[in-house]
Amino acid sequence: xxxxxxxxxxxxxxxxxxxxxxxxDSRTHDEIQQLRFGRPHEVLSEIRAYLLRRSxxxxxxxxxxxxxxxxxxxxxxxxxxxPAIDKGPTPEHFHFDSGARLSFGLTLRGVDxxxxxxxxxxxxxxxxxxxxxxxxxxxxxxxxxxxxxxxxCHLHPGLEKVRIPxxxxxxxxxxxxxxxxxxxxx
Amino acid sequence: MPEFLSQPSVExxxxxxLRGGNAWIAVLSPPGGPALALxxxxxELRSILQISARxxxxxxxxxxxxxxxxxxxxxxxxxxxxxxxxxPEKWSSLDIMRSALERxxxxxxxxxxxxVANLTQFAPNIRSFIGGSIFIAAPDGGIMTxxxxxxxxxxxxxxxxxxxxxxxxxxxxxxxxxxxxxxxxLVLIGRGDLV
Amino acid sequence: xSGLVSxxxxxxxxxxxxxxxxxxxNPTAPAPGVIKAGLVCEDLHRFLFRNLAGRAxxxxxxxxxxxxxxxxxxxxxxxxxxxxLRDQGHVLPxxxxxxxxxxxxxxNTGSLVASFGVALARHFTNDFDDYKRDPxxxxxxxxxxxxxxxxxxxxxxxxxxxxxxxxxxxxVDDLEDEEGYYAVRNVPGKLKPPLPALRRDVQHTRAxxxxxxxxxxxxxxxxxxxxDGLDRLLDATKFWSVAQQDLRLFRELKVSVxxxxxxxxxxxxGVAQSISDHFDRVQHLPVIAADPENGSLRSVLExxxxxxxxxxxxxxxxxxxxxxxxxxxxxxxxDAAEEAYVSDHDSITVADVEKxxxxxxxxxxxxxxxxxxxxxxxxxxxxxxxxxxxANVELLVTRRVLEYSSTDFRVHPALLSVIPRPExxxx
Numbered sequence: 001x002x003x004x005x006x007x008x009x010x011x012x013x014x015x016x017x018x019x020x021x022x023x024x025d026s027r028t029h030d031e032i033q034q035l036r037f038g039r040p041h042e043v044l045s046e047i048r049a050y051l052l053r054r055s056x057x058x059x060x061x062x063x064x065x066x067x068x069x070x071x072x073x074x075x076x077x078x079x080x081x082x083p084a085i086d087k088g089p090t091p092e093h094f095h096f097d098s099g100a101r102l103s104f105g106l107t108l109r110g111v112d113x114x115x116x117x118x119x120x121x122x123x124x125x126x127x128x129x130x131x132x133x134x135x136x137x138x139x140x141x142x143x144x145x146x147x148x149x150x151x152x153c154h155l156h157p158g159l160e161k162v163r164i165p166x167x168x169x170x171x172x173x174x175x176x177x178x179x180x181x182x183x184x185x186x
Numbered sequence: 187m188p189e190f191l192s193q194p195s196v197e198x199x200x201x202x203x204l205r206g207g208n209a210w211i212a213v214l215s216p217p218g219g220p221a222l223a224l225x226x227x228x229x230e231l232r233s234i235l236q237i238s239a240r241x242x243x244x245x246x247x248x249x250x251x252x253x254x255x256x257x258x259x260x261x262x263x264x265x266x267x268x269x270x271x272x273x274p275e276k277w278s279s280l281d282i283m284r285s286a287l288e289r290x291x292x293x294x295x296x297x298x299x300x301x302v303a304n305l306t307q308f309a310p311n312i313r314s315f316i317g318g319s320i321f322i323a324a325p326d327g328g329i330m331t332x333x334x335x336x337x338x339x340x341x342x343x344x345x346x347x348x349x350x351x352x353x354x355x356x357x358x359x360x361x362x363x364x365x366x367x368x369x370x371x372l373v374l375i376g377r378g379d380l381v
Numbered sequence: 382x383s384g385l386v387s388x389x390x391x392x393x394x395x396x397x398x399x400x401x402x403x404x405x406x407n408p409t410a411p412a413p414g415v416i417k418a419g420l421v422c423e424d425l426h427r428f429l430f431r432n433l434a435g436r437a438x439x440x441x442x443x444x445x446x447x448x449x450x451x452x453x454x455x456x457x458x459x460x461x462x463x464x465x466l467r468d469q470g471h472v473l474p475x476x477x478x479x480x481x482x483x484x485x486x487x488x489n490t491g492s493l494v495a496s497f498g499v500a501l502a503r504h505f506t507n508d509f510d511d512y513k514r515d516p517x518x519x520x521x522x523x524x525x526x527x528x529x530x531x532x533x534x535x536x537x538x539x540x541x542x543x544x545x546x547x548x549x550x551x552x553v554d555d556l557e558d559e560e561g562y563y564a565v566r567n568v569p570g571k572l573k574p575p576l577p578a579l580r581r582d583v584q585h586t587r588a589x590x591x592x593x594x595x596x597x598x599x600x601x602x603x604x605x606x607x608x609d610g611l612d613r614l615l616d617a618t619k620f621w622s623v624a625q626q627d628l629r630l631f632r633e634l635k636v637s638v639x640x641x642x643x644x645x646x647x648x649x650x651g652v653a654q655s656i657s658d659h660f661d662r663v664q665h666l667p668v669i670a671a672d673p674e675n676g677s678l679r680s681v682l683e684x685x686x687x688x689x690x691x692x693x694x695x696x697x698x699x700x701x702x703x704x705x706x707x708x709x710x711x712x713x714x715x716d717a718a719e720e721a722y723v724s725d726h727d728s729i730t731v732a733d734v735e736k737x738x739x740x741x742x743x744x745x746x747x748x749x750x751x752x753x754x755x756x757x758x759x760x761x762x763x764x765x766x767x768x769x770x771x772a773n774v775e776l777l778v779t780r781r782v783l784e785y786s787s788t789d790f791r792v793h794p795a796l797l798s799v800i801p802r803p804e805x806x807x808x
Contacts, residue, residue: 042229044328048196049233056396061725065196069330075378078370080330084338085345085367107369107381118381121366140364141381152364188743188799191736201719204399208409249484282485282613285478288411303748310779311613314452315409317712318740318795 025147036114040077079106098186099127132158192324195227199234211319212295223323239263253286260289270298277308405685406715430461437637444638449666452708473601480610493627495571498529525589535570608640617645668783669705702738742799766790
């Protein structure tokens with residue numbers, strides 16, 4: 001029988017779940033709004049240097065200097081590596097020793113000589129015959145009307161329609177988890 | 187007249203990282219936008235070498251001032267900015283004090299394109315330290331080409347079966363989902379204002 | 382499809398291999414570290430350093446010059462000489478890079494003596510255990526220490542400024558003492574940008590120096606001072622104008638001197654004759670010929686394990702295009718490896734060597750006018766080179782022309798590979 005939430009009894013209503021998801025999403029949104037990074041070309045430079053160091057520690061050859069691209073307009077800047085949609089391995093992906101591959105896109109907006117985060121997607125495709133098939137870390141550019149189903153920052157655990165809230169927003173913290181946790185775990 | 191090797195800043199920084207300590211190079215500023223090129227080089231030095239990068243103008247520097255500035259600290263990257271008006275006497279003074287300029291962190295001579303002649307003529311000791319490590323600062327090769335941009339837009343159009351026009355309309359009427367692909371799409375077609 | 386897969390661990394191994402090579406081939410590494418790391422071929426100049434050091438030891442007060450072009454290995458030879466002298470046990474050698482101690486552009490009479498005095502004083506106060514334990518010694522050397530230090534670095538002194546020396550004005554009117562006031566004045570020393578110095582000044586330091594030397598000679602029979610950096614004064618006249626008086630005092634004190642000097646000293650241009658006549662020995666450190674019979678340059682590469690990345694053929698090519706200038710040899714070897722690494726090669730290729738030789742050559746080419754180019758092409762074709770012409774000495778100093786002996790001059794091979802040839806006229 002459903003009862004008050006958090007009183008040790010079964011009975012979380014959908015409305016309460018949505019309310020909690022809204023609260024979590026609101027806090028996430030506030031945190032992200034406060035984050036500041038360097039100018040877009042500085043962020044590109046740092047990501048490139050990060051990937052260069054990781055490349056040198058791997059057996060698989062990658063050339064981050066050729067892979068990373070920046071598109072800058074007056075309003076926003078987009079840093080990408082690999083294709084927007086993963087439909088199979090390409091030379092533009094970042095390839096790991098495990099057989100996994102990475103593609104990502106990161107959008108920034110300039111503000112007061114720095115930049116703030118708008119959105120990102122980090123698509124980590126696991127090697128063949130592994131489950132889940134992929135993990136994708138997404139940041140939407142705004143909260144959704146239904147944050148329970150679509151939290152602003154979320155992880156797709158191999159399922160496009162499933163989104164689990166995710167609390168890491170710094171691009172380097174996500175890359176750290178990919179290189180030092182996911183790769184090591186395979 | 188044969189030209190020096192043109193290198194984007196990230197490649198110059200990589201070379202310095204590979205060399206290790208006591209490195210000396212010269213970088214020639216591009217004809218247009220030297221300030222931007224210098225800023226890019228400093229950014230890459232910080233990212234690749236993980237050290238700070240200072241710019242010291244040579245024109246007004248004294249022996250004591252320069253020696254002290256290069257040693258405190260002595261392990262960051264220092265860009266010595268020559269300026270087109272550095273006199274032969276100043277070049278000679280710099281050359282004479284070359285030993286006092288030696289340090290652990292890299293020294294980058296930031297030169298106007300015509301300064302190499304002055305360097306060789308009036309500062310042969312420094313030129314000897316630099317050897318053949320004279321590079322022209324090239325634009326960052328990481329800028330997305332038009333071909334690449336169009337390819338990405340086509341990729342998104344095919345995936346979502348929508349046109350650029352439809353994306354813009356939906357964004358203007360606040361009906362576009364907030365997903366990262368659509369944000370990127372708008373930036374790719376130059377409508378970052380709708381993000 | 383995956384990224385290109387190397388063999389396991391090979392990326393890291395590749396990086397480590399190239400980095401180790403680059404460390405061994407660092408043309409700007411401080412010479413003491415390079416010697417200590419065992420990367421120096423001590424017999425490269427047939428153990429010249431032993432000859433220089435031996436004479437300095439056997440002939441107290443002797444004065445020898447080591448003259449060579451930029452990047453020829455002078456500092457290394459002098460440091461090897463210092464090590465040899467130290468190993469003898471009875472010699473106290475001092476190595477002083479005068480260009481680090483003071484602004485050579487402002488160098489004047491007394492600077493060499495001042496820097497030697499400071500080094501000698503520091504030897505007692507910092508390094509000399511007996512001094513620390515012996516209050517009598519400290520008492521004996523305290524005043525000479527102050528005198529030497531003041532001579533070198535100047536002092537602040539309080540002076541009385543009489544009223545009549547001041548211009549009138551509100552500040553003067555405010556003086557409490559109607560006679561004048563005390564002011565603190567900086568008196569600069571020899572190792573700061575100096576005021577013009579009186580030449581008799583040098584002799585004033587003789588007394589304190591003699592006290593230090595007497596104390597030093599109680600434990601070390603001979604004192605030798607090695608001055609590096611004077612070759613940076615590219616003009617022989619300037620070198621002589623500042624060194625002459627100081628060197629006279631060193632001879633009087635029976636302190637042997639080894640010093641570097643500008644290349645122009647060798648060629649009897651202007652004051653060069655009187656310089657050579659003053660010294661007991663003027664030793665030329667020539668460029669090393671890369672002839673096939675002479676394996677010296679190859680031995681430099683092998684000492685640093687150049688074969689890790691260099692084939693025999695590329696090693697020979699680098700030896701040739703360095704012209705025998707040691708720093709250029711090391712630079713080309715390092716640059717070729719760097720080129721190979723960024724080009725994703727597993728070792729140095731012919732293309733890598735060609736690229737870096739080209740870079741070195743155009744560095745030398747920049748700034749050469751038509752007249753200079755004609756001189757160089759003439760030298761190449763007819764071996765003719767007028768060393769008494771100032772413009773030609775400049776070509777030597779800037780290493781466009783290399784001296785293999787006092788009569789054998791050649792165009793730097795890297796420069797020769799890029800120098801524009803005049804178009805041949807059709808008949």
